[in-house]
Amino acid sequence: MKTTTRLMLLAVLALPVLAACNKDDATPTAKVEKAAVPKPANQTDEDAWNAYIQDQVVRNAQGASSTFAYTLPVPGAEGFDESFQRQAEKAKEDVSRGGVEGTLMAFGSADSAKTADLIASAFQGVGVDTMKGVRVLFIGDAADRDRAEAAVKPSGAKFEFIEAK
Structure with missing residues (x-):
């Protein structure tokens, strides 16, 4: 029985080595980058906006150990104010706990x-330097950048901006 168990263990451990040996050397190992999702032309297409925001977050999540995304429904959507309030409370609660290095907080x-x-x-009244090591990503219009950055600055988080275009 011990011999059978040992042979099974050896077979399992050898499979990755054998698989690596059978790779075709002509196959390129470089990743093919997926085309960026374009900014939606229609302000009311919620699915398109969600896809766009998600794509931007994924493209900018390198080095993040955890990611939190805060999004809103499209303007004029039913329940917009309630959704805004829920997201604001959630983001404020997350910020109030302080930052964990490597966290990405994305807003768009x-x-x-x-x-x-x-x-x-979310960042109103936050303690000074309580978010060091955290990245805050804002996907939006250049006209709103300074206001968002000023809110984040006291926390010590690194503010990153992507113009939605």
Whole structure:
């Protein structure tokens, strides 16, 4: 029985080595980068906006050990105010716990001004340097950048901006 168990263990351990030996050397090992999702032309296409925001977060998540995304429905959607309030409370709660190095907090939606409001609300009253090692990604319009960055700055988090275009 011991011999059978040992042979099975050897076979399992040898499989990755054998698989590596059978690789075709002509196969390129470089990853093919997927084309970026374009910014939606329609402010009311929630699915397109969610795909766009998700793509931007994934493209900028390198080095993040954990990612938190805060998004809003499209402007004028039913329940927009309630959704904004829920996201604001969730983001504020997450920020109030302090930052864990390597965390990415990403904010984006079709309504850049409301997203900047969400960031300002989340970081209001945050302790100085309580978010060191955390990256805050804002996907929005250049007109809202300074306001969002000013809200994040006291926390010590690294602010990153991607213009939605």
